[in-house]
Amino acid sequence: VPHDPPSLPAHTGDTVQSIHPAEGYLKYLKFWFWIVLFSTDIVFTIATIAAVIAVCAAGVWWVSLFIIPPALVIIVVPDIIAYIAIHLKYDTMWYVMTDRSIRIRRGIWIIHEVTITFENVQNLKVQQGPVQRHFGIANLIIETAGAGSSHGGKHGATTISNQGVIEGVSNEVASQLRDRMLQRLRTTKSAGLGDEEREPST
Numbered sequence: 001v002p003h004d005p006p007s008l009p010a011h012t013g014d015t016v017q018s019i020h021p022a023e024g025y026l027k028y029l030k031f032w033f034w035i036v037l038f039s040t041d042i043v044f045t046i047a048t049i050a051a052v053i054a055v056c057a058a059g060v061w062w063v064s065l066f067i068i069p070p071a072l073v074i075i076v077v078p079d080i081i082a083y084i085a086i087h088l089k090y091d092t093m094w095y096v097m098t099d100r101s102i103r104i105r106r107g108i109w110i111i112h113e114v115t116i117t118f119e120n121v122q123n124l125k126v127q128q129g130p131v132q133r134h135f136g137i138a139n140l141i142i143e144t145a146g147a148g149s150s151h152g153g154k155h156g157a158t159t160i161s162n163q164g165v166i167e168g169v170s171n172e173v174a175s176q177l178r179d180r181m182l183q184r185l186r187t188t189k190s191a192g193l194g195d196e197e198r199e200p201s202t
Contacts, residue, residue, distance in 0.1 A: 005018035005020070005094040005096050005105075007096070014098045014099040014100070015098065015099055016096065016097070016098050017096070017097045017098075018094065018095075018096050019094070019095040019096070019097065019166075019169060019173060019177070020093065020094060020095075021090060021093050021137075021167060021168035021169060022136070022137050022168060022169055022170040022173070024135035024136045024137045024168070024170065025090065025135070025137050025167065025168025025169075026086070026087070026090045027135050028131065028132060028135045028137060028168065029086045029089065029090065030086060031131065031135070033082060033083065033086055036082075037079055037082075041075050041079070044071065044074060044075050045075065047071075048067065048068065048071040048075075051064075051067050051071075052064040052067060052068065055067070085108055088108045089106070089108055090168075092105070092106060092107055092108060092111060093105065093106045093167065093168070094106075095166050095169075097177065097180070097181075099184060100117060100118060100184070101115055101116060101117040101118060102115070102116050102118075102142070102164070102166075102181075103115045103116075104116070104164050104165070104166065106167075114164055116142055116144055116164045118181060118184045118185055120144045120145040121142055121143070121144060121145075121181065121185060122143050122144060122145055123142075123143040124140065124141070124142060124143070124178050124181055124182060125140075125141050125143075126138050126139070126140055126141075126174050126175065126178060127139040127140075127141055128171070128174075136170055136171055137168050137169060137170060137171070137174075138169065138170075138171050138174040139165055139166060139167050139168070139169075139174070140165070140166040140169065140174045140177055140178055141163055141164075141165055141166075142163060142164040142165070142166070142181075143162065143163055144162045144163070144164065145162075
């Protein structure tokens with residue numbers, strides 16, 4: 001797992017901010033992990049018990065020796081792998097923002113990086129469900145140029161938006177990032193596409 005945030009080219013004097021998901025995001029992932037764990041494991045456990053009872057009732061109790069070990073592997077091993085994957089997912093997520101762009105990095109086995117320049121941003125919105133609200137986190141959704149969300153058009157067609165999602169940041173950070181991006185967007189539009197006004201270098 002890379003321990004350092006990804007780099008992002010920046011002009012001299014630009015502000016570079018590295019952001020990691022909040023600790024509440026890890027708790028959020030574990031919350032859903034335990035729900036899925038309980039739901040699936042209880043089904044496999046009941047099925048295993050029923051199978052053991054059935055073979056014992058049939059007088060071939062020794063067959064249960066071939067049922068229980070594989071059942072334990074099926075129940076326990078995926079849980080361990082999923083728990084490790086949760087921590088790997090959390091550890092590998094980084095967001096790096098400069099005055100001109102933001103880079104989103106995520107991935108467990110294969111690291112994916114996406115860079116979004118602010119002049120291509122069309123819309124920003126903060127998304128937060130009730131469970132996310134409980135853990136004090138939110139997602140910042142970045143819709144880029146060419147994105148659309150028209151549903152039920154002339155022929156019932158749907159246009160899927162091109163999005164970058166900053167997941168699991170605290171409520172405060174989500175609002176700060178949105179406000180900072182909006183400020184940069186206003187600067188870009190007032191100065192011309194991609195031609196932000198800068199202090200003359202000496």
